[in-house]
Amino acid sequence: MTTLSGTAVPSGPFMKKTDLEKNKALKLMGKLKAATPPDRYAGAAPAIDRREQRKLDQAAGLVSFPVKLQQPVIDALHAKAAADGVGMNELVNALLLDALKIQ
Numbered sequence: 001m002t003t004l005s006g007t008a009v010p011s012g013p014f015m016k017k018t019d020l021e022k023n024k025a026l027k028l029m030g031k032l033k034a035a036t037p038p039d040r041y042a043g044a045a046p047a048i049d050r051r052e053q054r055k056l057d058q059a060a061g062l063v064s065f066p067v068k069l070q071q072p073v074i075d076a077l078h079a080k081a082a083a084d085g086v087g088m089n090e091l092v093n094a095l096l097l098d099a100l101k102i103q
Helices: 017-034 050-059 071-084 088-100
Strands: 002-004 007-009
Touching: 071 088
Parallel strands: none
Antiparallel strands: 002 007
């Protein structure tokens, strides 16, 4: 007897119909977990993993700086970023440089 997912399943030529169906379902679930999603769901552009993104940020001289702000401030930043057509990082960077009078 072999065990699949914690239950004993008899092996050999004389298996019950339910055991055969269970084996087929386990094989199918294994194939589904191992399969990659089609491009139409996963998107055609490959996603950069965190390690690669961190290396790119470090090469650009960027440092992560998490901050907690009140919701009205966040809403105003989002609105200004959308109006200016820039990303949130670029906007916050420009605003801080201007406020601190740094070149």
